[in-house]
Amino acid sequence: MARRRYELGKAEEATQPETLKAIVAEFLATFTFVFATEGSILALDEQLGKYEDTHEVISTSRLVAIAGTHACSLFLAVSMSLNISGGHVNPAVTFGALVAGRISLLRASLYCLAQLFRSVVASLLLRLVIFAGPRPVGFPLAFDRDWLGLIIEAAMTFGLVYTFYATTMDPRKSHLTTIAPLAMGFFAGANILIRGPFHGASMNPARAFGPALVGWRWTKNWIYWVGPLVGGGLGAITYEYMVMPSETPVLHHCIQQSCTSS
Numbered sequence: 001m002a003r004r005r006y007e008l009g010k011a012e013e014a015t016q017p018e019t020l021k022a023i024v025a026e027f028l029a030t031f032t033f034v035f036a037t038e039g040s041i042l043a044l045d046e047q048l049g050k051y052e053d054t055h056e057v058i059s060t061s062r063l064v065a066i067a068g069t070h071a072c073s074l075f076l077a078v079s080m081s082l083n084i085s086g087g088h089v090n091p092a093v094t095f096g097a098l099v100a101g102r103i104s105l106l107r108a109s110l111y112c113l114a115q116l117f118r119s120v121v122a123s124l125l126l127r128l129v130i131f132a133g134p135r136p137v138g139f140p141l142a143f144d145r146d147w148l149g150l151i152i153e154a155a156m157t158f159g160l161v162y163t164f165y166a167t168t169m170d171p172r173k174s175h176l177t178t179i180a181p182l183a184m185g186f187f188a189g190a191n192i193l194i195r196g197p198f199h200g201a202s203m204n205p206a207r208a209f210g211p212a213l214v215g216w217r218w219t220k221n222w223i224y225w226v227g228p229l230v231g232g233g234l235g236a237i238t239y240e241y242m243v244m245p246s247e248t249p250v251l252h253h254c255i256q257q258s259c260t261s262s
Helices: 011-015 017-048 062-083 091-099 107-128 146-169 171-199 204-217 223-243 253-259
Strands: none
Touching: 011 017, 011 107, 017 062, 017 107, 017 204, 062 171, 091 107, 091 146, 091 204, 091 223, 107 204, 146 171, 146 223, 204 223
16 A cells, blocks of 8 residues: 655656556546436437436436436446556545545546546536437536535445445455455445435536536536545545555465464
8 A cells, every 4th residue: 555645746657557547547437427427317318308407306216217327337337447547436425535645646637637528528428429419417406505516416426436435445455355345336426326316416526527528518517526626635634544454464365273473
């Protein structure tokens, strides 16, 4: 596990093969996630014959379908990038790693640019190639209290980043890394089931940015930036400084077998 470090990063880091591979991994993973999730919403809206923002009560079947798509696609996106880039797929996760000292500013910036750009590409592809007409929907609030949507986004992203830390960053995780993508997918899907009808439950600025830019739907879009970034930063700092052990613990199997090294 990388040690905590706060640094800007060196220019040559941007051209290192490992960094380039990580950027490509984040690029492809974010495309997979946004293409599947926004595509599922557009497909369901096409069946209903409506593409404009509405505040209508969402049907149970439609909500379950959208939540399931988000859970499965996030599981896939994190799985395909976890061993290469760390499986961020989300500027809020990257920002959390940055403020907790697990990634340099340069590398975090490259990750976020890749995530945002691929979100835009996925949204463009959905509009120009597959659904040829309807604008990406984005995340309109279903109520007028901006502060409530902001708090909810921050709280949900706090839990998402906390889960990410617990399953991928903690040296005590043992075999939990193998279920990290599944845990994050389940967490996102559950939050969409609970909060999706009220404000979309983005938890990811990149997920909100691409559809907002291509569909040109910026109404209260700032909530889906400020909330996740604040929540992600707090989640990472909380786990890093309050839960993360200061020393690498002895592995569970070593305790049972009384071994002297891991």
